[in-house]
Amino acid sequence: MVETEHGVRVFAVPPQGAPTADESAALDVIGDAFGAGAEVVSVPVARLTPELHTGVAGAIVQKFVNYGLFLVVVGEPHHHGPTSGPVDDWMREANQGRELWFVADEAELDRRLTGQS
Numbered sequence: 001m002v003e004t005e006h007g008v009r010v011f012a013v014p015p016q017g018a019p020t021a022d023e024s025a026a027l028d029v030i031g032d033a034f035g036a037g038a039e040v041v042s043v044p045v046a047r048l049t050p051e052l053h054t055g056v057a058g059a060i061v062q063k064f065v066n067y068g069l070f071l072v073v074v075g076e077p078h079h080h081g082p083t084s085g086p087v088d089d090w091m092r093e094a095n096q097g098r099e100l101w102f103v104a105d106e107a108e109l110d111r112r113l114t115g116q117s
Helices: 023-035 056-066 085-094 106-114
Strands: 002-005 008-012 040-044 070-074 100-103
Touching: 002 106, 008 023, 008 106, 023 040, 023 056, 040 106, 056 070, 070 106, 085 100, 100 106
Parallel strands: 008 040, 040 070, 070 100
Antiparallel strands: 002 008
């Protein structure tokens, strides 16, 4: 589903469905987002697997970057359990950039997009 928020086309991945667990799954989402003309892809944290704390997460994020899409993970980042210091550091750094954000909910995404339009 694509919605335009503050002039930005956001492709919202539905909360139900197969997890985005690897680069192949990420490419499926990227294809759907391109087909919808989106600039931002919003993925619920529940659609990610716990294994993403490995280097797989970086590879998935890089796929989105390579295709010019901004990735947003929506939901409590500790959904799959506690995160480690390096993961927390990565999320904090990501939230300051323009390639990946971690937001608590859709309301926070909406507030952050206000500055993006």
